[in-house]
Amino acid sequence: MGKGGENYGKREDLGGKSVSDKEVFPAWSKDVKECEEKFEVKRDYGLSEDEVVKRRQIYGFNELEKHEGQSILKLILDQFNDTLVRILLGAAVISFVLAWLDGEEGGEKEITAFVEPLVIFLILIVNAAVGVWQESNAEKALEALKEIQSETACVIRDGKRISSLPAKELVPGDIVELKVGDKVPADMRVLRLISSTLRLEQGSLTGESEAVSKTTKAVAEDVDIQGKKCMVFAGTTVVNGNCICLVTQIGMDTEIGKVHYQIHEAAQEEEDTPLKKKLNEFGEALTVIIGIICALVWLINVKYFLTWEIVDGWPRNFKFSFEKCTYYFEIAVALAVAAIPEGLPAVITTCLALGTRKMAAKNALVRKLPSVETLGCTTVICSDKTGTLTTNQMAVSKLVAMGAKANTVRSFNVEGTSYDPFDGKIQDWPMGRMDSNLEMIAKIAAVCNDSGVEKSGQHYVASGLPTEAALKVLVEKMGLPDGVSSISSSSDKDGLRCSYTWNKIEKRIGTLEFDRDRKSMGVITSSTSGRKSLLVKGAVENLLERSSYVQLQDGSVVELDSSSRNHIMQSLHEMSSKALRVLGFAYKEDLQEFATYNGDEDHPAHQLLLNPANYPSIESKLIFVGLAGIRDPPRKEVRRAIEDCREAGIRVMVITGDNKNTAEAICREIGVFGSHEDISSRSLTGKEFMELANPKAHIRQSGGLLFSRAEPRHKQDIVRLLKDDGEVVAMTGDGVNDAPALKLADIGIAMGIAGTEVAKEASDMVLADDNFSTIVAAVGEGRSIYNNMKAFISFMRPDP
Structure with missing residues (x-):
């Protein structure tokens, strides 16, 4: 293909990762003529079929990559990657073997001897089944992301207008016509406005509360997504006007492609919940204690199965009884089995299940059981503005x-x-x-x-x-x-x-x-x-x-x-x-x-x-x-909910893609900031925050913080910094731009009414009423459940 196409950021095998910004031609900062020259295309003629074939060999199809999920066997094995579960599994196996051996020696097998190991096995199987079911849904957010892509596009090729070309067949350099109601099929540079004005609804991608007017004029090269007024992005919708555009990015190189990669990346970083971490610590401690006690019990009884004579002050003529050795080993194992809290997984699962019912009654729909107790440990709530703190209705x-x-x-x-x-x-x-x-x-x-x-x-x-x-x-x-x-x-x-x-x-x-x-x-x-x-x-x-x-x-x-x-x-x-x-x-x-x-x-x-x-x-x-x-007015209940968070020791941070002035006004109105408080050091744009020499010091400030004009990567980086700092983070959101952060947070909370399917599938909990105050009520319920389970574990004593 032509020289211009070869220089344009080639796709590389980066394991699904988009090419870096340095390799991408900044079409938004170049005038229309320069863009046409770079991609070697004329808007009235478009690309030739031969050129399309050449470019597809380099860039591939305009579609998001499909990541292979874990196999069912791997998911099942992962359910046993837990200290307490492994202890229970070992105890069940040993109990089963001992019950079998006792039956062989006695001439008949007592059915009651198999009850305990079978119950333990049943508990573990149910626990594993629930875990596999939850984790098999983990990649649904990526599938939902694909559904918001356009299926067809109106393209000009060889001087002819193709009104319904499959969108996956687009390549960089294609000329596309957009009209009212169209979903944008790729990231594109606006070449010409056919109507006097062009506006797009891109709030789900950028977090902006209003439709954005587009122009053909170039902008600065270092602007954020919201500032690229001459670009239209894949997955957004035309609400007014029509235009001619030039495809600049397709597939994984689009802004939605970057979100896709970030969601997949966040899924790989999922950590254990606070309760699971404590249970692992409990299990490890229990293993050591039980192991020591069992060894001592067995060693104390060595004299009964290992005897010897003392000759000249030294032990001679050792006699070993395998039958008695086995007998005392069985006693030690039985003691270990008795000390293991077999009912703990069942009690925890039951508590969490009951908690989900209580939360559902308060409009908080829990998609993953562990999220119930994670809520109770939340120390920071990172909230989106549009649709969560506000109604998302002008x-x-x-x-x-x-x-x-x-x-x-x-x-x-x-x-x-x-x-x-x-x-x-x-x-x-x-x-x-x-x-x-x-x-x-x-x-x-x-x-x-x-x-x-x-x-x-x-x-x-x-x-x-x-x-x-x-x-x-x-x-x-x-x-x-x-x-x-x-x-x-x-x-x-x-x-x-x-x-x-x-x-x-x-x-x-x-x-x-x-x-x-x-x-x-x-x-x-x-x-x-x-x-x-x-x-x-x-x-x-x-x-x-x-x-x-x-x-x-x-x-x-x-x-x-x-x-x-x-x-x-x-x-x-x-x-x-x-x-x-x-x-x-x-x-x-x-x-x-x-x-x-x-x-x-x-x-x-x-x-x-x-x-x-x-x-x-x-x-x-x-x-x-x-x-x-x-x-876009704030919800009536939010101010009281913010005060409740403050009283409960939970910090509230607002992270939005909307402009700074609007976000600051809303934050003052709902109580994140005081009405006349100096917030110059606590209100930053996403770009300003990422340029700080010590961003961790900024997020450690007491009181509320605001991050405006935040892109998906900014939201994800803020959540990651908070988690690295030991915080338990709840993240709320409703748009595609929120999905990576929702996936990375300890608990992602999506909006049920205004939320996109992408956000819902990336989340752990969905708010049926899209109300921030519902989160606060759910946190209170989560704390109650978490405290109950801690009390159960703390006061549990091994059987005598």
Whole structure:
């Protein structure tokens, strides 16, 4: 193949390990033309079939490697790699042999003599069966990871468009077209945006709480995953727009491939649970004590089976009785068997099984029995933010409308932490008596919106962009003003009655799509009376630049002066300081070009909508009406749970892929940090932490810690450092990016509702309610069980 392809990071036999970053061409830091030259491909023609064959010989197929698991025989033998189990096995074998020999000597075998060894054998078999069943599921996380990969891709080869090529056949250099709803088949460089904007949901891979806008512009070479705005990653989903991309990494060299390797690596590092370590110590001590006692008992009775005469002060004429020697050996062995606590494994298994039932009642579903007692020993909880400490559902928390005068504003706090339209209300809201300004905000939020909310089982989920879905929920909480009758529809079952009504009153006839330059979206509507309007929402600063007027509380419109602008900007800064994502609302009614337009493609105004370059001029001289602050809100119970952890001596560390400001604001709100505490030394990005000269000193700090913008390898390294420092670590998470750390932690805890299958399969416990407070309750239950089992072992005495 060509020179460019040969230089591009070849796959090497590294036992499943991805090539290092030094060998990978940094496509994100190069412009589009340079990327095409490097991979020797033209976007309009693609690769030739001959070139595809050559590259596949070098890079292989676009699939994750399958690691061979342990054989059943190896799994069975591993179950006996335990001191106490080996003691019991030895005791059972000896008891069985002695029972057999006694029967031979007596002429008939007493059935009762075989009861004890058979019971021990039965206990060991059941114990081994449970262990094999648990460990045979260990590689399921890797299988679940494969399921999130795309099966097909739309590819351009030999100048032809192949709409459904098996994704495994992609090679570096392939040209791929992506559209809304597509799952990305490989790591790719964005070459061209077909739509005005492109957004991807990549939270499961990076931990970001919002869809990410993508661009064709190159970025710095040393940026983290979240900063690679011109790259799309395998397993993520397109939620808005379509584009042309260049495949740069496939299979194990993709970001998901690296996660796959890290999960496999973590599985090889699994250690014994704290209880098992103590049982091994107990077993070793018991072995030594029993061995010494048995040897002493046997030696004390040597005189009965070994006799001699003393001649000239020296022993002579030794006589040895094999029968008596065997008899006293049997006594010593019987003493050893009696001293061994045969019932210990059964008692421990029973305690753990009962513990799983109690935890299940508290929404903590235990996947592996030893996890129950590990929870009780937990000293550090490393928690993901999105979906664990927060709801992972965007919600409007503050609404700012214009006041009665030009230089005044009104603020409303909005309750609710989910997409449920009936969750919470707006404080001090004039139900049924909405003024004209609030009516316009509701209208814009409902109509200038492409998302929705659907009821799935007992939960409400967003369809489309989460921020837009949050606005739809806000509209329902605002209600309808007097004089506006509700229009029933199929949306009623999803609670979107008000949004549906506004969309019937103001019918959309044209859309000005969102783009990164304007940072706004607009829709042209035709009311039931035939009046045309432009409704706009977007970044507040950008809307203010294009606004000339402001609408007051009574609906009157006045000029936007510096005083009004300053009040609006002050509200914006207050909300931004609390890590809220703020959207502004504006409108325009003097639309001369669209006065007779009704969506007809032959109308001259339709041509204006086909060219995004016209959008800024159309969205000019706007009338500003208000703004809303949106966030992924913290769960109500988390603050109390954090306090419970502190009282129980458990440290809480937050490790998230989200941005630093948002994470810090949430941590202050839930009590990980004080509201005015200096956290400069306790809040670091993953990259900053890995560059510390002494990272262990950092994690030893008392109190809470925050690691933001953390990549999967950062999370895994933090967990490994904590374990090396003697901590018992519980790790929570819901995304693909959390799976390696979940697998490595002493106990991995996945989210049952929002969690990916990859995270669930890598975990030891699943939270049915995705609630951090459930972890704290489970830890309390685990401590109780652990203490009970310690008491049983401590007070157990050998039989006399």
